[in-house]
Amino acid sequence: MWCRLERRSACLTLTDFSPAMCGRLRSVPDARVVRCDAARLPLGAASFGTVVANHMLYHLDDPDAALAEFARVLRRCAGRSAGCQRRSSRRGYGWMVASGSGSTRC
Template sequence: MPLPRILEPEVMETPETAAAYDAMDFTAVNTAFCEDLAAVLPTVEQPLRVLDVGTGNGRILQMLHQRYPHWQLTGIDLSPAMLAIARHHSPQLTFIEGDAKTLPFAAARFDVVISNSLVHHLADPQPALGEMLRVLRPQGTLFIRDLCRPQTLAELQALVEQYAGQDTPEQQQLFADSLHAALTLREMSDLLRTLPQPPQQWQATLTSDRHWTVVAQR
């Protein structure tokens, strides 16, 4: 029997939980995200307007700013605790408290919309996906990456051991809960396919043993 989806809280509410997440080493994962994003963009030389939805601790925007200081980077997240950490790491960047399901931006405001590890926090990701597309300019790039729920509990436990085996029990539980809450590639593809206004072009693929990635154009 396939592993069922078990939701986790939408927001990391406490400073302790946010700090535990921030202490986990996602350098390799974040580096891959930034490199894979750059590979699908038509250009990285222009001053692109980039929105990171569910920015969390802001580490990806921090890395993008180091690589592309001419980009206009904005992060939005619903967790004040995570945003406090993001602002501490990158005080020069713009971070906004807000809900992915009702983004406080005009339509077609951004050239690029990115999101990493947000979708598994959402009971129904469709409203947030629709909002990401709404604020993306025509022919802009949507780049989403998240965990992929394993087929079995044994596979989940193996992933936790492989990637969080040296972390604290609390951090291991955070990772396990996230894997339980994640969508499968098929579930994510079905969501995109059934959006009221689906993207003109999109591709959803498995990009690691624990991640899927969506690249789309409005």
């Protein structure tokens, strides 16, 4: 999808904890890749218009900490989306709806 967008008005930052996955992500044209822990993002507060956490929260030791970090780096009224594989993984997603437009797909 990123390859089809007009990039003059968009920036893409991809993050992952795995060095191997970060290596693969570096093949995405014009994307910034940051190796980091989702619970401790080395990114500025209110610096992103959208955060997408797709099928990853259930891999974390502390998904609530990651959700707090996502909220911290999002600008007010920003977009947010998280995908998970099962309804029991929805725990903690209330911030997405309570803080503005967002979607959780399970």
